[in-house]
Amino acid sequence: MAIPIAGTPTLRLRVDPPRSRLTLRVPLASEVEPPVNTLAHVAVEVRIDGNQRFLEISTTDERLVVDGHAMLMAVADRIQLDGIEPVEALEQTLATWETILASRVRLTLQAEVGLVGELLVLRAMLDTAAAGASAWRGGLSEEHDFGFADVDVEVKTTTSEQRRHWIHGLGQLVPTGDSPLWLLSVQLTRAGEGDGHRLPELIDDLRTRVSGADRAILDQSVAAAGWSDDQRDLVTDRWRLRTPPVAFHVADDFPRLTPDLLAAASIDVAPLRQVTYEVELTGRPASSDPPATVATIIKDLGKAFDD
Structure with a gap:
């Protein structure tokens, strides 16, 4: 099931219940390369549909259905509301989440x-x-x-x-x-x-x-x-x-x-x-x-x- 996200550019959130997977699809310019993905349960891929390239950001772990939705919506808001390019929006979102959720460090x-x-x-x-x-x-x-x-x-x-x-x-x-x-x-x-x-x-x-x-x-x-x-x-x-x-x-x-x-x-x-x-x-x-x-x-x- 694909859910349109109102705004510019047009984005879609695809929900795949059998695989407990969420995917945000974002238009991607032809000259832009996807970022290097270091996260274990987030997939970042480039897809071509017709003549259009898309960046697809997916959660790949069922434990991320709720929190992953919030993360993908944060990426969408940066793109649509702040006018940030998709790759930069993804990098900023992941950096923010990593900072907020960073593990506390204790003495050895x-x-x-x-x-x-x-x-x-x-x-x-x-x-x-x-x-x-x-x-x-x-x-x-x-x-x-x-x-x-x-x-x-x-x-x-x-x-x-x-x-x-x-x-x-x-x-x-x-x-x-x-x-x-x-x-x-x-x-x-x-x-x-x-x-x-x-x-x-x-x-x-x-x-x-x-x-x-x-x-x-x-x-x-x-x-x-x-x-x-x-x-x-x-x-x-x-x-x-x-x-x-x-x-x-x-x-x-x-x-x-x-x-x-x-x-x-x-x-x-x-x-x-x-x-x-x-x-x-x-x-x-x-x-x-x-x-x-x-x-x-x-x-x-x-x-x-x-x-």
């Missing part, structure tokens, strides 16, 4: 776990007044995650039963200036219902603890780490500490790759564009005499294991 699991680990450290830091929120460098592309008066700290978080951590880049375990560098190893595991922390709840909790410039730093840092509040319902896992955190002094005996170490081995690092490696710290004893700030944070995070 690795990014979520890493952010939870850093926020737990931040909460312990605020609870003990070890430092203000400005000490957290979060996702701001600084050398290390936390910069305190007495030490820089790189927080590494894993969900593995082993204390294994990924190091990103040759500079991540290089001390900055005269500040000693410590790595704080955090192990998380999924918690039961009502136990542990969901990432959005943890962010909300921290927002209640800071204000003014510190609140701005918190919001800026979680955003730089990839968080936005429209992900709240997509992030459902609850996390708790698997073990008490352990701190390691990143000194000469710590396993790592750095530009200086590779240069000492006569390895030219200039051609190395990306370096990522995993460090196995399972069974490695914690470094003794951590700086006061690190010791305070470890003690606060370890309270859950005191019983």
Whole structure:
């Protein structure tokens, strides 16, 4: 059944119930080529009827009968009401629908776990007044995650039963200036219902603890780490500490790759564009005499294991 669509130029909507298919037929100039179609359930074809070329846009999935009709009518309105050429009208309509119906993007699991680990450290830091929120460098592309008066700290978080951590880049375990560098190893595991922390709840909790410039730093840092509040319902896992955190002094005996170490081995690092490696710290004893700030944070995070 072909239904004329009133207006100029004359368009037709063909309804094919047995195949649950809708087709919009549009006159097409002889010199115009159809667009490349990247959609799985929309067909775009050129037909010749007599001496006239037509562009036929069809839905090919029965689930698109209702929504596909709205899309085809949007194409028809652009052609008849806005005077847009058929191919451009189709491209504009599909671009609009793709934008409106774009999938929401949530943090990767690795990014979520890493952010939870850093926020737990931040909460312990605020609870003990070890430092203000400005000490957290979060996702701001600084050398290390936390910069305190007495030490820089790189927080590494894993969900593995082993204390294994990924190091990103040759500079991540290089001390900055005269500040000693410590790595704080955090192990998380999924918690039961009502136990542990969901990432959005943890962010909300921290927002209640800071204000003014510190609140701005918190919001800026979680955003730089990839968080936005429209992900709240997509992030459902609850996390708790698997073990008490352990701190390691990143000194000469710590396993790592750095530009200086590779240069000492006569390895030219200039051609190395990306370096990522995993460090196995399972069974490695914690470094003794951590700086006061690190010791305070470890003690606060370890309270859950005191019983």
